[in-house]
Amino acid sequence: MITLKINGLNVSVEKGSTLLEAARFLGFPIPTLCHMDGLSPYGACRLCVVEIGEGPKAKLVSSCTYPAEEGLTVRTASERVLRARKMILELLLASCPQSKIIQDLASAHGIRRQRFKQEHEDCILCGLCVRMCEEQMMAKAIGFRGRGEKRSIGTPFDIKSDVCRLCGGCIYVCPACQLRCTYTEPEKAICGGCANLSPPCVDKEQFNDMMCYMSPCVACEIKKD
Amino acid sequence: MIRDTAALPNEEDVCLQESVDSKAILRIIESHNGELGGLIAILEEIQAEYGYLPEKSLRIVSDKTGCSMVDVYGVATFYRSFSLKPRGKHLILVCLGTACHVRGAPRVIEEFERQLGIKAGQTTEDKEFTLDTVNCLGACALGPVVVIDGHYFSKVRKSRVSQLLEGAQNGFGKLQIEKDKRIFPLHVSCPHCNRSLNDETFTIDGQPSIRVTISSDHKQGWLRLSCLYGSYNFASEFDVSTETAVSFLCPHCGVEFTSTLDCSVCAAPMVPMLVDGGGIVQICSRRGCKNHMLDLI
Structure with missing residues (x-):
């Protein structure tokens, strides 16, 4: 066990856990967009910043990737942390102003007005879908492409990947998802229609052999009976 | 997605x-x-x-x-150096790093764009030239820097662009051979009959070529190699596809050049030839493999 101090409380957490896990275990909320239990930590969204250390040596780190250390002092909601978090949210909101999840977070952090130019991107490059595809669905159908401002997530050559099973997991985890279900056109995009209870896909033959993220899906089960 | x-x-x-x-x-x-x-x-x-x-x-x-x-x-x-789109025969890179930029690289690339009729990142319709920009080549003191087919040109001005394009089409390699002292002509002969293989009637790189007979797939024909050590230019009677190894024969006595050595790169047999003045030069018999050895006595 490792003993550390979070927001003035002395706590013991298991070795190998991250600051995010430790703080959440104690009930200190830390917002994140790119963290999900069962997926490897990635540290892309930076929303989970916390302040560690004392005095002039104090610094901001992303809690989802920082392992708990013996004797560490952590502040999850200091003024500096909140200021940084607010800035990050403003920037995320500027790139994806239409995302409900980001809008809610921004609202909760008291952001009332947009200072930056809205980009209307459909992706914040958090990599959740990439990790979901690789680590949970064992497919590796989508990944990062390009570099810098041209970086994007997608399949190689923008054509349907051979290893994609149209499971819909990537849409399910996406915090900014703009990829809408194309229902009966499986070649074009992932269906995901079964996320609602009356999907139009269940009557279509091409979806019979699909391995779906929602499986067992209520709609599919009803159809089988 | x-x-x-x-x-x-x-x-x-x-x-x-x-x-x-x-x-x-x-x-x-x-x-x-x-x-x-x-x-x-x-x-x-x-x-x-x-x-x-x-x-x-x-x-x-x-x-x-x-x-x-x-x-x-x-x-x-x-990586910028990889391209997923087919490129032209000649690749022109114009440096647009900070130093080159302030020294006038934008005007140089504009001139290239105007003369080729394409924008940066595009290839001309005849697949001759691809124009691209790079962000720094590390030769800032020499800016604006232009790289054409691996040859670097420093302090390029707008007026030099047409000359560079012409040079690219003619091949910079040919111009440089004469200047480079490390490239020297060899006089070689057959290791069997000891007769000279240099052919004054056919020149490659401005020098008498080395004439041998090659045989591949029951076809025989002449092959003329550049006698400049370090030059890979050649001419042949019939086309040999890359990656195939051919047998080399003496045009005088018809005996095949055989070596105990195999190419250290591609494992094809090496072809030995005697160098006048003592020594053996060995070249790889596989088309496209540039492995060679020179042993001077």
Whole structure:
């Protein structure tokens, strides 16, 4: 066990856990967009910043990737942390102003007005879908492409990947998802229609052999009976 | 994510992809032991072979190295030096780094764009030139720097552009041979009958060529090599496809040149020839392999 101090409380957490896990275990909320239990930590969204250390040596780190250390002092909601978090949210909101999840977070952090130019991107490059595809669905159908401002997530050559099973997991985890279900056109995009209870896909033959993220899906089960 | 506008390869691309020789790619992969760590090196060699990375080659690399297609594609799109689109015969890179920029590189690239009728990043319709920009070549004191087919040009001005384009079409390599003191002509003879192989009637690189007879697939014909040590220029009676090893014979006595040595790069037999003044030069018999050895006594 490792003993550390979070927001003035002395706590013991298991070795190998991250600051995010430790703080959440104690009930200190830390917002994140790119963290999900069962997926490897990635540290892309930076929303989970916390302040560690004392005095002039104090610094901001992303809690989802920082392992708990013996004797560490952590502040999850200091003024500096909140200021940084607010800035990050403003920037995320500027790139994806239409995302409900980001809008809610921004609202909760008291952001009332947009200072930056809205980009209307459909992706914040958090990599959740990439990790979901690789680590949970064992497919590796989508990944990062390009570099810098041209970086994007997608399949190689923008054509349907051979290893994609149209499971819909990537849409399910996406915090900014703009990829809408194309229902009966499986070649074009992932269906995901079964996320609602009356999907139009269940009557279509091409979806019979699909391995779906929602499986067992209520709609599919009803159809089988 | 998967876009709705899934770009279908156009007809031209399909034709190009069919010309991808999977054997050549397999050989490149094997030379790196199919290791994942060699991915960039493998892609570099494929790009050197085709001038770009054909889709089919990436799929073969992914299959053979066990590296997923997503990762291969990620690496291929990450680095600027890799291109997924076919490039022209000559690659023109104009440096637009800070130093080159303030020294007038934008005017130079404008002139290139005007003369070639294309924008940066595009290829001319006749597939002769590809124009691209780079962000720094590390030769800031010499700016604006232009690189054409691996040859660097410093302090390029707008007025020099047409001269550079002309030079690229004629080949900078030929101009440089005469200046380079490390490249010298060899006089060679057959190790069997000891008669000279240099042919005054046919010149390559402005020097008498080395005439030998080659035989491949029951076909025989002459092959003339440049006698300049370090030059790979040659002429031949019939076309030998790359990657095939051919037998070399003496045009005078008809005896095949045989060596106890195999090429250390591609394992094809080496071809020995005597050098006047003492010594043996050995070249690899595989077309496209540039391995050679020179032993002077």
